[in-house]
Amino acid sequence: MSRDLSDPTATRPLGVALLLALAVASCGDPDARAMSGMPEFCQNVLPSVEAHLAALPTPGGERYGGTAVVGGIGEIPDGMNSLVSADHGANQHQIFMNLMTLLRANGDLELEPYLARDWELNEDLTEVTFHLRDDVVWHDGEPTTAHDVEFTYLRATDPNTGFPNAAFWDHYVGGADGVEVLDEHTIRFRLTPHAELLDPWRSTAILPRHLLGDVPPDELRQHPFGTRCPVGNGPFVFQEHRQDESWSFVRNPGFPEELGGPPYLDRYVYRVIPEQTTLLTELLTETVDVYVAPLPDQTPQIEASEALELRAFPFRNYIFVGWNSRRPQLADPRVRRALTMGTDRAEIVEALFRGYGQVANAGVPPFHWAHHEGIADALPHDPDGAAALLEEAGWVDRNGDGVREDAEGNRLEVSIRFNSDRTRQEIAEIMQAQLSEIGVAVQPEVVEWATLVEQITSADARTFDGVVMGWVTEFKVDDHDLFHSTKSEQPYGWAGIGNDRLDVLLDTLQLVVDRSEALPLWHEYQELLVELQPYTYVAFPRRLAGVNRRLQGVEMDVRGEWVSVADWWIPADRR
Amino acid sequence: MTHLLRRLAGVIPLVLGIATIVFFVLSVAPGDPAALYAAPGVSPEALDQIRRNMGLDRPVHERYVLWMGDMLKGDFGVSFARGQPVRDVIFQILPNTLLLSFCAMVLAFTAGVLIGVLQAIRQNSALDGVLSVLSLFFYSMPSFWLAIMLILAFSLYARNVWGWPISFPASGMTSVDHAFMSPGAQLRDRLMHLVLPSASLALVLAGGIARYMRGSMLEVVRQDYIRTARAKGLPERTVILKHGLRNALVPVITLLGLYLPFLFSGAVFIETVFAWPGMGKLMVDAYFQRDYPVVMAGALIFAVIVILGNLIADLLYALVDPRIRYG
Numbered sequence: 001m002s003r004d005l006s007d008p009t010a011t012r013p014l015g016v017a018l019l020l021a022l023a024v025a026s027c028g029d030p031d032a033r034a035m036s037g038m039p040e041f042c043q044n045v046l047p048s049v050e051a052h053l054a055a056l057p058t059p060g061g062e063r064y065g066g067t068a069v070v071g072g073i074g075e076i077p078d079g080m081n082s083l084v085s086a087d088h089g090a091n092q093h094q095i096f097m098n099l100m101t102l103l104r105a106n107g108d109l110e111l112e113p114y115l116a117r118d119w120e121l122n123e124d125l126t127e128v129t130f131h132l133r134d135d136v137v138w139h140d141g142e143p144t145t146a147h148d149v150e151f152t153y154l155r156a157t158d159p160n161t162g163f164p165n166a167a168f169w170d171h172y173v174g175g176a177d178g179v180e181v182l183d184e185h186t187i188r189f190r191l192t193p194h195a196e197l198l199d200p201w202r203s204t205a206i207l208p209r210h211l212l213g214d215v216p217p218d219e220l221r222q223h224p225f226g227t228r229c230p231v232g233n234g235p236f237v238f239q240e241h242r243q244d245e246s247w248s249f250v251r252n253p254g255f256p257e258e259l260g261g262p263p264y265l266d267r268y269v270y271r272v273i274p275e276q277t278t279l280l281t282e283l284l285t286e287t288v289d290v291y292v293a294p295l296p297d298q299t300p301q302i303e304a305s306e307a308l309e310l311r312a313f314p315f316r317n318y319i320f321v322g323w324n325s326r327r328p329q330l331a332d333p334r335v336r337r338a339l340t341m342g343t344d345r346a347e348i349v350e351a352l353f354r355g356y357g358q359v360a361n362a363g364v365p366p367f368h369w370a371h372h373e374g375i376a377d378a379l380p381h382d383p384d385g386a387a388a389l390l391e392e393a394g395w396v397d398r399n400g401d402g403v404r405e406d407a408e409g410n411r412l413e414v415s416i417r418f419n420s421d422r423t424r425q426e427i428a429e430i431m432q433a434q435l436s437e438i439g440v441a442v443q444p445e446v447v448e449w450a451t452l453v454e455q456i457t458s459a460d461a462r463t464f465d466g467v468v469m470g471w472v473t474e475f476k477v478d479d480h481d482l483f484h485s486t487k488s489e490q491p492y493g494w495a496g497i498g499n500d501r502l503d504v505l506l507d508t509l510q511l512v513v514d515r516s517e518a519l520p521l522w523h524e525y526q527e528l529l530v531e532l533q534p535y536t537y538v539a540f541p542r543r544l545a546g547v548n549r550r551l552q553g554v555e556m557d558v559r560g561e562w563v564s565v566a567d568w569w570i571p572a573d574r575r
Numbered sequence: 576m577t578h579l580l581r582r583l584a585g586v587i588p589l590v591l592g593i594a595t596i597v598f599f600v601l602s603v604a605p606g607d608p609a610a611l612y613a614a615p616g617v618s619p620e621a622l623d624q625i626r627r628n629m630g631l632d633r634p635v636h637e638r639y640v641l642w643m644g645d646m647l648k649g650d651f652g653v654s655f656a657r658g659q660p661v662r663d664v665i666f667q668i669l670p671n672t673l674l675l676s677f678c679a680m681v682l683a684f685t686a687g688v689l690i691g692v693l694q695a696i697r698q699n700s701a702l703d704g705v706l707s708v709l710s711l712f713f714y715s716m717p718s719f720w721l722a723i724m725l726i727l728a729f730s731l732y733a734r735n736v737w738g739w740p741i742s743f744p745a746s747g748m749t750s751v752d753h754a755f756m757s758p759g760a761q762l763r764d765r766l767m768h769l770v771l772p773s774a775s776l777a778l779v780l781a782g783g784i785a786r787y788m789r790g791s792m793l794e795v796v797r798q799d800y801i802r803t804a805r806a807k808g809l810p811e812r813t814v815i816l817k818h819g820l821r822n823a824l825v826p827v828i829t830l831l832g833l834y835l836p837f838l839f840s841g842a843v844f845i846e847t848v849f850a851w852p853g854m855g856k857l858m859v860d861a862y863f864q865r866d867y868p869v870v871m872a873g874a875l876i877f878a879v880i881v882i883l884g885n886l887i888a889d890l891l892y893a894l895v896d897p898r899i900r901y902g
Contacts, residue, residue, distance in 0.1 A: 039663070077656060222660070243664060244668065245748065272852070275847050279746075450865050455605075472614075480615075
């Protein structure tokens with residue numbers, strides 16, 4: 001027998017109950033939801049972190065207190081798991097906030113001790129020995145030891161982990177043969193001498209062996225440690241992660257005094273605000289203290305506000321148009337040079353980056369010790385010179401239609417692909433307009449990001465002519481994957497230029513330890529890039545940040561936005 | 576009840592069919608989930624290993640069987656981009672969408688029905704004209720644009736320019752110090768954060784609902800039983816609210832079934848603009864990142880919600896119209 005739903009007295013409670021269920025489900029307390037959904041690992045780990053923190057004294061002083069809120073457009077992918085992440089924001093939160101690296105860079109980009117108290121290299125540079133601090137503990141109270149460093153190294157060099165930056169240790173002896181724990185706080189690594197050989201220890205945060213030692217390497221990526229309950233040893237303790245919403249950290253009161261002591265802030269919150277107009281509003285209404293990487297268009301509003309200041313500092317990225325030299329019309333380096341000379345890159349920097357940046361000529365950024373100032377004017381904006389180069393290469397407008405042809409009548413047509421990024425689109429459109437004046441027909445083509453990546457990285461599908469892209473370099477610049485002839489069929493060998501001298505330079509530059517010896521080679525390398533023009537290097541944009549003036553002690557430079565986060569403080573009357 | 580069970584039983588093959596189609600369409604779409612990690616210095620071997628760790632090295636039919644098997648056991652796999660079980664990701668995100676959709680829906684239907692009824696009983700008056708223009712104005716407005724305008728007016732200008740005593744938060748679900756507030760302040764904080772996003776969604780919907788409601792009400796007030804009600808001396812209020820409204824609501828309830836999926840998927844712009852961590856944005860991000868497990872789970876949930884939306888509409892028909900029976 002079925003119930004007669006036509007009886008209103010019968011259906012009303014049902015309807016109301018449905019709506020109520022919906023409301024209750026929606027309005028449930030998120031804290032309770034978060035706890036009940038916690039993986040077992042976190043339920044075991046978090047109480048010990050709480051107990052450890054509760055036992056530590058709260059530091060006193062007028063600078064201590066307050067919450068700083070940083071807003072950015074993206075999540076922190078892979079969170080605090082340094083072994084599986086390659087994201088800039090994630091790396092910054094790992095190395096400056098929640099975790100520690102063995103070494104850190106000072107303002108002059110020289111390496112200095114951090115988790116390692118000091119280090120020594122043997123005479124032939126085949127061994128490096130680190131002496132670790134003995135006063136650093138994980139946030140659950142366990143001491144940080146050489147075994148943690150060994151564990152991180154073994155996992156990072158284990159192919160099963162899939163550590164994106166495994167190439168950091170290409171010149172180290174991978175696996176157990178390459179590392180030896182001498183005592184609880186001393187560890188030695190074996191390597192072959194190479195350039196910037198200590199740099200990996202600046203950028204890779206150490207992870208706790210006692211928590212992750214039993215996790216199979218290929219399961220590290222999905223382990224709850226990264227995004228649900230990271231346990232670090234850095235100045236900030238993980239407090240909470242709300243998916244796609246926020247990350248919260250609190251002060252680590254036990255952070256060693258010698259390293260700056262506990263941070264001034266009680267709490268730090270990173271908020272994910274994907275829409276940049278909204279993010280600017282939050283900054284202007286002072287509900288967000290730092291807006292990471294605002295659009296250049298938004299800088300006038302930030303500058304106009306008395307409560308805010310605009311920070312512009314050098315960064316490690318550059319924007320370029322990569323040329324596929326396998327395409328017949330782009331095979332001749334003279335054509336590629338002409339495309340660069342026909343483009344007014346200074347105007348692009350002025351118009352699209354509002355002057356926050358400078359024209360690039362090769363992939364070594366201006367802050368880098370190997371940057372070559374001498375090539376600054378090597379390829380100026382010179383439409384006449386560009387036209388002459390094209391004529392020399394055999395491209396002439398034979399039928400008077402405004403587009404050049406070669407001897408066989410093939411038109412000089414070049415498509416430039418980009419994803420739906422507005423700046424990249426505008427670069428392609430500006431090039432279309434400017435290059436038409438020298439008889440080159442440019443066709444801008446927008447392609448969805450994942451599809452574009454597949455089109456350019458899969459060697460058998462490389463039918464593109466040009467692509468607007470950006471790279472973020474490490475402090476140790478290595479273009480091997482981009483331009484070495486043996487990498488031409490690999491994912492990043494887009495340009496496909498094979499050049500013997502370039503190969504030699506790319507190989508040698510990674511092995512020369514002494515910077516003064518390497519510098520002439522670096523200069524030669526950059527000059528050769530100008531000649532070969534695998535890319536039209538467009539710009540080194542400066543990194544921007546909008547910062548509320550109530551936040552003191554904020555230093556931002558090429559090391560990142562978060563480099564001084566442990567020293568940020570808020571005056572008592574503005575908390 | 577039999578009707579309900581029969582309807583629910585019919586859902587299962589439908590949902591499985593949708594899941595299968597989505598799985599195979601995704602598997603032929605260009606793009607590579609491991610491309611998130613692709614950069615110079617990341618070796619092809621490392622990328623291959625990342626793919627293996629994601630289980631992408633298996634042939635597509637094998638992945639399908641594994642996925643379907645796990646899914647039937649309630650395991651949706653692990654998100655490629657987030658490194659967390661999909662179940663956990665959805666568990667964190669879905670309630671946010673339910674909250675926003677529910678509030679927007681209540682607001683939209685309350686306002687829409689009210690405006691529609693007002694217009695119908697004052698047909699052809701100046702009020703009718705003004706409300707018609709207003710509802711068409713909101714109905715034809717893109718909700719993300721409306722959202723940005725609301726933020727600029729009620730958040731930025733209200734605080735920084737006009738100096739209003741009250742301004743609304745521009746984004747997020749709660750303030751950063753929410754956890755340290757008293758229960759009363761917490762509730763107020765949540766409501767304040769709900770105002771602009773739910774208004775952005777609701778205003779656009781309410782415009783449409785008002786148009787439907789006006790038409791439907793005008794149809795009803797011309798019926799004989801309304802004349803009868805008036806003739807027997809019932810107050811106008813009772814005539815309209817009890818006899819008229821209830822009958823006029825039937826076609827409007829159809830909209831509930833139609834709008835529910837819109838609120839879940841079409842709210843993506845609103846979620847983005849207001850930094851509201853919801854299902855729409857989760858799905859779009861997951862698609863662009865080729866985070867297949869999340870896309871699959873999301874597609875399933877959407878399918879279920881569309882079907883539930885229609886089911887709720889059916890139940891509500893019976894609630895307002897005693898002539899409708901399900902046996």
